[in-house]
Amino acid sequence: MNKVHNFSAGPAILPQSAIDASIQALQNFGGTGLSLIEVSHRGKEFEAVVAEACNLVKEILNLSADYEVIFLQGGASLQFDMIPMNFLTPGKTAAYVNTGVWASRAIKEAKMFGEVNVLASSEDKNFAYIPKDYSIPADAAYYHCTSNNTIYGTEMFSFPETNVPMICDMSSDIFSRPFDASKFDMIYAGAQKNMGPAGTTLVIIKKSLLEKANAKVPTMLNYKIHVENGSMYNTPSVFAIFVCMHTLRWIKEIGLTAMEARNKAKADLLYAEIDRNSLFTGTVAVEDRSRMNVNFVLTNPAHEEPFLKFCASRNLSGLKGHRSVGGLRASLYNALELESVQALVDAMQTYESQNA
Numbered sequence: 001m002n003k004v005h006n007f008s009a010g011p012a013i014l015p016q017s018a019i020d021a022s023i024q025a026l027q028n029f030g031g032t033g034l035s036l037i038e039v040s041h042r043g044k045e046f047e048a049v050v051a052e053a054c055n056l057v058k059e060i061l062n063l064s065a066d067y068e069v070i071f072l073q074g075g076a077s078l079q080f081d082m083i084p085m086n087f088l089t090p091g092k093t094a095a096y097v098n099t100g101v102w103a104s105r106a107i108k109e110a111k112m113f114g115e116v117n118v119l120a121s122s123e124d125k126n127f128a129y130i131p132k133d134y135s136i137p138a139d140a141a142y143y144h145c146t147s148n149n150t151i152y153g154t155e156m157f158s159f160p161e162t163n164v165p166m167i168c169d170m171s172s173d174i175f176s177r178p179f180d181a182s183k184f185d186m187i188y189a190g191a192q193k194n195m196g197p198a199g200t201t202l203v204i205i206k207k208s209l210l211e212k213a214n215a216k217v218p219t220m221l222n223y224k225i226h227v228e229n230g231s232m233y234n235t236p237s238v239f240a241i242f243v244c245m246h247t248l249r250w251i252k253e254i255g256l257t258a259m260e261a262r263n264k265a266k267a268d269l270l271y272a273e274i275d276r277n278s279l280f281t282g283t284v285a286v287e288d289r290s291r292m293n294v295n296f297v298l299t300n301p302a303h304e305e306p307f308l309k310f311c312a313s314r315n316l317s318g319l320k321g322h323r324s325v326g327g328l329r330a331s332l333y334n335a336l337e338l339e340s341v342q343a344l345v346d347a348m349q350t351y352e353s354q355n356a
């Protein structure tokens with residue numbers, strides 16, 4: 001079979017080494033003679049997987065001993081509820097920035113548990129930019145932002161300075177570049193964009209934030225319980241965590257500095273073609289262009305379907321924009337190679353030569 005270039009926004013492309021290791025482990029996991037999906041999560045072989053995955057997260061992000069790392073279920077979406085349930089303490093207000101669908105959902109859920117102050121929103125321009133002009137009230141319970149807006153293709157390249165606990169949804173750009181994790185009190189990411197398959201969510205929490213948590217939170221939604229039980233309060237997503245562990249090994253081997261250079265090269269190549277090619281236009285503010293999700297449209301919408309078909313015929317997959325925004329979206333997550341972006345750029349140039 002010819003190589004299919006996978007631009008899917010999520011679940012998304014993973015490193016071949018993680019897929020190969022998974023195939024092997026489905027046959028015979030760690031020499032147990034059993035499949036990965038038929039062993040106890042409490043066996044020493046799988047406990048070693050969870051421990052290594054957590055340690056890799058700590059190493060890659062240079063986390064101090066002040067942080068806990070756990071793997072939960074329920075997707076990034078369950079975090080939208082768990083965060084206010086645990087940290088929106090009575091009498092306090094939580095501060096959110098609305099940068100798109102996922103941020104809006106986080107806000108909607110938080111409002112079920114307490115007072116929410118939406119500090120800024122880019123909804124006026126269909127979320128085509130990152131709002132930067134706002135200040136965070138010093139008495140907020142926490143500040144919540146979304147570092148990469150998967151659906152719209154905008155990314156935060158800097159974060160505000162504040163003494164308020166900072167919580168960030170990094171589902172779609174975690175491990176794509178170096179950043180100062182010590183600025184954050186909590187980071188979370190659904191695995192299926194940049195670090196693994198669907199079924200597990202990485203949560204990194206500072207111990208000082210955990211200490212401030214509400215006392216009465218249902219057990220399965222209580223971060224302290226999951227931390228105390230090392231992600232093993234109940235049966236974790238064994239398979240998903242295994243694939244994350246292998247993806248994290250691959251990320252560590254490359255390193256975040258080289259990963260950023262790789263990701264920048266891919267994004268620069270595609271944005272340059274979007275800006276050059278007469279048939280295509282970018283949809284978001286240039287300074288906020290995401291390196292992970294590149295949103296663009298055909299200047300003539302009648303070309304959209306034919307161009308997507310043309311792409312499919314060249315083994316370029318997953319380019320249709322999210323149903324809420326339309327147009328095209330090329331997701332360039334860590335594991336996507338530059339040659340795949342080059343194949344897309346070649347297709348755009350050929351299509352232009354045939355249709356301009």
Ligand SMILES: *Cc1c(COP(=O)(O)O)cnc(C)c1O
Pocket residue numbers: 010074075076077078102146148149150169170171172190191193
């Ligand atoms: C995909 C995504 C989500 C939702 O993730 P689920 O795991 O499907 O709940 C939340 N936030 C961001 C930024 C995303 O990209």
